[in-house]
Amino acid sequence: MAISVKVMRRPEPGRTSYMRATLKGMSLTFKHLVRLKKVTLEYPEDQPDLHPRWRGTHRMEVHADGRPKCVACGLCPTVCPANCIRLVGGEDDQGNRYPIVYEIDEFRCIFCGMCQEVCPVEAIHVGQHFENAEYTRDRFVYDLDRLMEQDHPTTLLWDPSDPRSE
């Protein structure tokens, strides 16, 4: 829908009538008064419909055996513009890399979703979740276990063939 500028032509001074304008206005407000459709979302009871590409709290995907999918490649801390991801990688006997420390500071995070885009193994995701109030500030640094516990739906990546998600 194109945005257009609405120009209101004002009546010239001395040619306004408050009598009819009042009645007209009152009929307008009455129509809204009796109209049942309201715009208010009664939030705790009614949840908002989140867009499929809406980006919120992170979650880490896990393998069937409970290990994180992350291979500690270091791409997400590199790409993160807010520098909120701390990653210390390690290697096991078979030479598989895995994260020893993986922390995301949700306060620093700007939810750009670039960590999800850059991840080569689809391990870290931003998700469809926003209700994460806590009592202390340090609870907002999510460690690896916490990220793996999150079970909300993940965010859809942008699809170049369908740029407007239609």
Next chain:
Amino acid sequence: MHEMNQLSTFWFWVAGAAKVIGVFTVVMLAVAYMTLAERRVSGFIQDRLGPNRVGPFGLLQPIADAVKNLIKEETMPGTSAKFYFVLGPMLAIMPAVVTFAVIPIAAPLPTPVGTVDMIVADVPIGILYILALSSLAVYGIVLSGWASNNKYAFLGGLRASAQMISYEVALGLSVIAVLLLAGNLTLTEMVWQQQQMKLWFVFPLSLAFIFFVISALAETNRLPFDMPEAESELITGYHTEYSAMKFSMFFIAEYSHVLTASALMATLFFGGWDIPVWTGDDMFWHEGALIRGFDEAGAPIAATPSVLITLLTLGAFSAKTAFFVLLYIWIRWTLPRFRYDQVMHLGWKVLLPAALGYIVLIAGTMLVLDQLGVPFGFRYGLILTGVSGVTTVAFLFFVDRDRVIGGAHGQGSVARIRARASASS
């Protein structure tokens, strides 16, 4: 059938005390729920829901507000005139609450000890009492505005005094038309006259009703005439410096005024507690006896008061009052605030001369009708309705003459408007 005697002195005092407590409680409760109604209706008008969290449909919201206001910290500006600062809210709330005393709320109630009038004080000067006390309300506003030692509050107080004095004139003049027709100042008698005429005064005095509504809006400082508050320019005017319960008292005062004005509109112009068409509820004290009318020979017919009639008439009165309260709220959320000079212009240059002319017209018509020997009744009312209707239409046409309404619908293309603007400059 119950005794239709008047009360003995002892029971008069008992009934009086009960009525004072009852009416005061109901008025305070009504005021509390009017604040809720205001917020919910404003929400609905703006396609919102309004407060609905506290209790079912938000019905406990006024109680929560009251608790909040009671336990809030009271602030007092260091440079205020302390005595008058405290006195202000008291003076504002007092006249607002006591004016309800002279408004009849229902048909007389039969009790084992006698028939109780459903009015706190049936004083003979009814309407004068209301006019006198409601004009006292301005003292509270002016005093609190001045005592706050704050220029916004001071300006609000000044505006309040100017506006309320101006509209007192128009209000009084519109009431005079009612007094002419009722021939009395008592509100019970006005209800009786409307029952006798079988026509509510809004029809024979249509223009006076319009004037009354407009000046009552100005008298109660409601939008579009809330010059004393005027958030956009004066913060909140005279109660800028007030907090907690003192602020709440101004709030209660404003809503009590609205309630009283609504009840007054219902009583003066819409038959008070009268139920339309049905004559069984007509009741009036005539020479010590309760009557419901006169037969052809002029002999009084005794009335039969009952609890049911009292309840029904109380319901009718409440419905009419509630309608006007809703009208107030509806107008408030429709109209923007007038400019100060527009308010003064409307009060002094439009309403005052028009109301004066209307009184002359009504008085003249009544004189002619009396000279022709038309008895006071339905036909009398119909003739006045005709005269009044023509005058109202003529007045509205005159005010609206050769005027156009523009606004959101009258938009044209930018280029055309620019061309018009450059052509006119």
